[in-house]
Amino acid sequence: MGVPERQQIQPKRKAKPRWLLHLFPLPALILYTLFVIYPILSAFTYSMYEWKGIARGAFVGLQNFLTLFQVEPFNKLFWNAFGHNVIYFLVEMVVQNGIAFVLAFLIYRKIRGAGFLKAAYFMPRLLSVIVVGFLWKLILNPNYGALNTLLGKLGLEEWAKPWLGDPDTALLAIILVNCWFGIGFAVLIFLAGLQSIPEELIEAARLDGAKGLTMLSRIILPLVMPSLTIMTIFTFIQAFEAFELVYAMQGSMGEPFHSTDTLAVYFYRLAFSGSGGAGDVSIGLGSALAVVLFFIVASVSALSLKAMRKREVQH
């Protein structure tokens, strides 16, 4: 009732020029445009030029993309790394998010020490990825590392391996380290999803006789779908941007024998270290790879967000 009155008074009192207001978003807008949007858009144009070192040459259209996908060794390196990114995503989905969901569910169903559990799972996430990588490199060291020593103490000597030196285990070892790092965050996301389910819904389902697995698969899972979707997107983006951990543990070549190479590591090599597989630093090829990666990440996250919106509206 008082509100309309106020609105009548307001214009008379306002002496300050209104245009000043439009300056409010300006600092954020300028910084964001200059250092986030402009570089990404530039990567698109860079990918269509020939480059000699850091000097831009002639416009070559899609030539860099063709080279990336059709010329050896670039195409082989691309698909090799792409495959590793896919494995990265799948293993994280199953191991990290699978275990995290179970842990979140246990906390949700009341367990003693819930606060401590959450904090403990979350702890690794506080470390810099480079610290995580170096720490685990020491733990996984074949001769003096804690893991092989532990296996020896448990009488499992034959399980001991040069984890990071063997092309069969290196990629998996890195991904599992990544799971160790990320599991606490996933627990928190899932737990938030579980706790947002209205208590009455669970109660009603219980009265209708739902319990155990039926309750989980028919009632709870559909209701926590938004948090599952969010976590899937996060995991996907993170898996396809995987760089730091691989770089810290296996160097920019994705040792041994490119068995841990990922698209982002390959991109780094092409653009900065001049050993993209053959020849010199190639900003053109590197930018083309960045554009491809950009489309993979952006399209998948946009699609899953859209799918999530739809599902949310329906229930």
Add this chain to the structure above:
Amino acid sequence: MKAGIGRRSLQYLFAYVFVLVALYPIVLMVSSSLKSNAEIFTSPLALPKTFGLDTYRKLWEVVPFADFLLNSIMVSVTSVLLITVTSSMAAFYLARFSHKWTGLLYFYFLIGLMVPVKLGIVPLFLLMKKLGLLNSLWSLILIYTASGIPISVFILTGFFRTLPVELEEAARIDGCSHFQVFWRVLLPLIRPALGTVVIITFIQAWNDFFFPLIFIQDEALKTIPVGMMVLFGEYETDWSLLFAGLTLSALPMIAVFLLASRQFMEGLTAGAGK
């Protein structure tokens, strides 16, 4: 009943085994840093026999750790300050004034949530070179600020929208300018959301290693994460020293976490929606 107890203890076993998995490597890192190299190699799993801080003294001498620490603080604190000021001003505008372009502007900021900033690293490198900022802490401050803006605008705009408009109207009737309304009335009210923004962006800046790897060459300008690369490059076999370096790198963040673990966990997941 018995089956219930059996299942219950299985649940506890599962939950606490993963506590061990999560914490043991960190405990190992700290305890190894207190051991001598000989002790690490002969009994890597045992607790240290003596508490010696010699390794830390040595660490302080062989790498400019104080510089690394100072650089990390300088970069993280400045970026977080810039982010909170610029983002809250933008969010205030987006949440309170509807023009033709506010929706578009909001969407433009949100694009940054989905775009992997690192993919623009080559143009960014050349841009920093042109601006003469390579090998300067400002290159890091600017990129952390810019890349922290989208998530911060997103969180703060959402929070501003939950505040009742009447408050501002009352303040304006009392003669406050837009700026005063923003500064005196709204900013104190959005403190919880600002806390979230501070935590998310601070961790991001503090732990990042990608941008300094590319922008910073000068050893005295390195932040802690890239400083660790120096250490691991030069003292590969001195494990005691390496563990000490890792521990010292991890310590500040863990200390802050132990003081405010709830705010940390809530803050970091707040960006992820419900």
